[in-house]
Amino acid sequence: MSAEPKQPHLEQQFRGMAQGAQSLATAYIGVVNGLFAGLKRLGGTEAAALAAATGMDAAYVRRWCDAAFAFGYLEVEGEMFRLGESGAAMLPDAPGTLMPIAVQAMLNMHMAERAAALMRSGARPGEQVMAERETLLPWFGPMLEASFAEFFERTICPGVPIFAEVDARGGLVVDLGCGNGWYLRALARRCHAAHGLGLDGFDENIAQATRLAAAAGFGDRLRFASGDAHAFSLDAPADIIAMSRALHHVWEAGGASFIRRLRDNLRPGGAAVIWEPNWPADRASLRAPAWRGLAFQNLSEHVQGNHLLGAGEIASAFAAEGMPPEIYRFAEGREAVIVARRPG
């Protein structure tokens, strides 16, 4: 006879959360192996045909189809599986795709496992943690692009005057820690007179960024190169040096000297444009559902040798190096853009 749980409402809540994790894990497997996309292409299909069309192992795909059916991603008639509504929502190219939620969930689990072990010694292995799982790194860029590109184009560009200046004047925009290069692609679409250089520490990101820029028709205006942002220097000074969710990656090892490097690589009148999640000044904010994810992110950033920054802290660092900052806040203050100019 099993004992009655003391707090049945809590048990139900936690079992629901555990099923949510299983559901997102199932979606992740389908996303990174092209199974949702394969189902879309084939329409109704048996598991074996889906395996053949996607180049996957048939026995694994059969188990995955059962799990994806159980969690409602697939519908089935006899042995013929087809995409359900939530399966179609996981298609990476679907408008408003839910793919980033599944990828982020798996990244969180990887980081959680690393933090659980590393907490014992205090070791912080750094950026390489991102590359420890073969399926995760290639999806990091697409996840960030699907999460933030539309917000950038619809909200941030119209809300920060420097982007109108870039539109009017063009010039060289450098994106440090560029990931898959979506930010420069978005700027190149708006602003025909701009050209761009993206730098990132991972070769995988640079290969993706180069391929995606060429596919978008920007091969002649956007260039990407592997390199360490701590050591970058430009042949000609930039009009804009942008960093999107990348400053906190170089802050602990760089700090003030990194800000000086930004300044010295800008032309007089040029600007650093820093977009960061905004770590709140008060802990109480972290309880709100919209902020919670930031608290977990900060734990996983610690594994990578980073921590999240408050907009005020970033602004003060630029002011201290003689670059007067302006702060623009978005999404109820969770996102901040700091624009700091090198005096002309």
Ligand SMILES: C[S@@+](CC[C@H](N)C(=O)[O-])C[C@H]1O[C@@H](n2cnc3c(N)ncnc32)[C@H](O)[C@@H]1O
């Ligand atoms: C959170 S991602 C943001 C990527 C991209 N800017 C975006 O918004 O999608 C941070 C990026 O910074 C890169 N990065 C971290 N440290 C770096 C360094 N020292 N030099 C160059 N790139 C670095 C990482 O490889 C990663 O692509």
